[in-house]
Amino acid sequence: MNSQKFRKFAELFGVIFGGLLISLPAIPPAIPQEIAQESTSKVNPSPSIFNEPPYNRSRTAVPPDPGVRPPRPVPPSEGQLSPVPPEPGVRPQQTPIASITLNDGKVNIKLINDTAANITYQVIGDTAQRSLQGKSDLILQGLTAPVTVTFQREDGGQLIVTPQPSSEPGSLELSFKEATDAAQARSALRIEPDGSVFLN
Template sequence: MNKNTPAVRKYTGLFSAICGGLLISGTVISQRAVAQQPTSQINPCPSIYYEEPHNNRVLVPQGCPPNALTQKLAAQGMLPPPTAPATPAPSQIPLGVGGEAFGSEPLAVNPCPRIFYEEPHNNQVLVPEGCPPNALTQQLLAQGMTPGQAVPARPPVTAIQPPLPAEQQPPSTKIALANGRVNIRLVNDTGAEVTYEVIGDTPARSLAGKSDTMLRDLTTPVTLTFFREDGGLLQVNLQPSEETQMMEVRLNATTDVMEDKNTVRIQEDGTVFLN
């Protein structure tokens, strides 16, 4: 057949047009399919926030389920009121893979916790600058005194803090003293290293897991503080001895944030408080 005849050229052009249309349609369909594929979303509540040591050291972003540290600070009134729902939206449900949550800001610690406005702090502790005045701050302002003129600057915050005043809670136990002195046997039953300190008597020291130490001839009042180096929680058991001026403080691991304790105080009369 002669390829240059009008009929051949007609069918050749028609075939080319059909093939070109199929190619264009395929390209459009392919582009639409790609456009309709869901885009991956960054998890704003990664699982790393709920794993140790972050579970007890890092505040979760607004809108994420609270971890142990967030629950503890919220219970103490040290976090601002939430501005987002406690449960995340469906698109924010953790995917089971840890990682950075770009665009999510961690919760900020409330600089004006409600404890400043509760007794006895309301009449004994000055609020930080920028907070609403409590009763003590108002009294000083009424006398023409600024808080900075009334008290010296606070010492720098250290890793171990003294407890809150003992009169806020009932005593945990009581021991017999001799001349106002006490011996404490500190037992670390956890597998982690513990840092302890007798405020005003000893520097911060380390106590290895599954070991103990004896703190002798301490003059009351005594404040003993401790915390786990790995950020874990501590359950404390107090065991007064029948022997005069002797008490055992036994530390165990726990996962219950409400049982977590880090301070033992012994008063001049032998009354013991646990915080």
């Protein structure tokens, strides 16, 4: 009985082992190294991507190439506009628009607001900004030349400024009207020690 079991076991073992021997030639040979590298590169075509931020935070920034120049600013003469700071005074080389006789180096200026808007004015170096209501006037007395007065409409509109010598010596009247053309607009008055009057 035992010999029959052993014989069946041996036959079964022979069948299994024989089948393995027959199937061994079907196993493919080793893959060439070039094919293995090609398949690996297809899986990760950019292996260096993991060495770049944000994956690798230990890398330092690359300094700029010393041979590359930064863009230079274009001067206004080449067509680029640059902001010009406002000038409170007037350039003396301008042609004066009027001339008055000063009273011992001093002048009185009468401001006449013919517009409906309030006007903010300031005597540079003498007063803070003040307001002149529409359709009203006031006199700035005893200003020592040279003197600069700035003015602007509080509603942002433009002003036509007309200076006119007064009948009183050492006095000047300055009337304000609404301007529709920005080229006519003025924002500062200057009186020089010789009595020359400039507008800007």
